[in-house]
Amino acid sequence: MIKNISISTFVNIIFFFAFLGIFLTFATFISYDKQRHELNIQNRYELIAENFLILFQDHPTPTRLVELYKKFSVKPIDDRDRRLEIIKYAQELTITQNYLGTYRVYKYDESYYIYVQQYGYNIMLRDTKSHNYNMAFIVAGFIVALSTFLLLYEILNRKLRPLKILNRQIIEFSNGNKDIKLNYKSRDEVGTIARNFNEAINIINNQSKSKDLFMRNMMHELKTPITKAMFIAETLEDEKARDNLQRAFKRMDDIIKELATVEKLTSKNTMIYKEKVDFSTIFDKTIDLMMINNQNVESRIEDFSFDVDIYMMSIALKNLIDNAIKFSKDKKASVQADKSSIKIGSTGEPLKNELSFYTDAFYQEEKRSNGFGLGLYIVNTIVNLHKFTLVYEHKDGKNYFNINLTN
Template identity: 40%
Template structure:
């Protein structure tokens, strides 16, 4: 029941209610039918005893008429009586028989939905029509049942109509979750659903405003940083001291890398971002990752089996570049091994095991206490990209080696 949607629960609730109502009236029908049979039998038994006991006293016509009125029966004219007797002989159905040869006999026949009572006692041969008023109790009950079922159905459709805005709200929220930042949550009524829709609409507008502010801030920040970096590079190129010049150039390159990483974070983490999947070879990705590091003499080893991947090549290059860069920065021997094992890509470096769970390092700007450089964005970028291209990052420490593994999502 916990996982049932509100609409499904209402379907089940009203279906059960209608089934119970129909079952109740079906049972009532059989009960009323049996009740009518019992009541009918008692009535004809009373008629039988009353007529047989009164006829032995040779009542007058006036007394017979009074008896007819009390028992709700009508005497038939001779012609009509003869016609009914012929029908009784051909198609009459006996539904009651009472009395005896000594006292007389009373039989009740059914013809064309009418009941006829035939009384035989001494010289009396009476054919009477049962004129008891018809009981409409069952018809009234059935009519009430139909009215109740119709009311339930009307209530059912009214509830579904009332819940339709909730389904519409769900569709609109799903569009927003898929990255449609321009979705507008519409609401027509000021009921509970309308208030929820208004709250979501206000939240989306606030989120969009924050997103625009963040994007504007990031663009301004990167623009303002690039200007002094460019001027610094120009000045450094004029220096004569090659050793100092080399250090400063590397510092400015690192600043440029940081700006590029910030831009990539902004791009990848947006809801509307969609990776550009293509067919590529792993060796090409590893080669471009090494080139992206822009440093000669890097201690990078590879044990890669050639394998084809369907992925966003540019993003996968960035993932490997950041993992290799982390391994060289924080590894004990500043060397990194990129290898494939059991069809999985692994980046291995020598070092102590991580002090915190991997989730700590995939948060932006998080660092272990021993880190001496960097801003803690590498693994955050890696984790964000892998989530977009259908991978996840795993970690293990074996024989003094830190091993980061790229696991494809199933």
């Protein structure tokens, strides 16, 4: 699962757990420090009480008591009513009894009191030292740690931000925007990737321009002699020879148009122009493009209207029917169409591989020496541009290529 998350998300998760660790560490430290603070107070009052109990055994003078008051920073409570009030309403923290006597520790109005009792002596002392727990130092430490943590997080995010920009620009480039140029000038790893990406873009653009120039020149150079040859063929007196030559030249012209269509589709800048049209119109245009008679095509059509690019859809249908006739055993194809699908069928052996294997550009099985391996690639691309799907199945000795019009 970790392999499938982005770097930025992974960093955010790490910093979240790091922040949680810092918070829990400080919370644990505060809890421990409070316990230590309370233990120190308890030890102090135990020491004060034992000193007074020992002094009581020697029948102390007022002077010695005053010395002990000063030594431990305590003050006696002489008012009997005040002592009774404290005993009655204060929070009793501890009560300890030993061979020297008994002492209790009270907390009342944010002050601590020690009540020491021994046979013949009874004294209540107020601790004049402040023992309120102060978290200022801990809070300051937490703020410093948190500030450092957030600073590191921001620095790391800034270092990762160019990666996000790089990813967006790579996606734009893959969608056909060839004018992408990364301006990240840093010499770190991201800068190296950006420079290499710019170089790759330049190479790809140069190759694409060379390919486009080659394709345009090749089609131009081929189209001119073919056009001239078609005019010359019309002057032949032998009707059969004339028809054969014209059919051959027309086929060569169709091949050039097919190559132009492939060039257009592979450029990823293809625009389709949809309009509402009857399927029968598409079918008739397809038959005209193929220059065949209907004897080779058996059709069962429930006419319907749909939004398509007429030329593109005719090209797709032409390629499917052409393949069906070319590679069938009886050189015939069947066309079934309704508003949900268009199905092209022909007799033959099932395909050896998955359909995706045959829709790669320029793929061609060895036995298919008469084609360029472009038919199914063109069909699949046009079908996808229309948001339809192309499906293959072999049933009852027939191959069926089905264009699903509803998803």
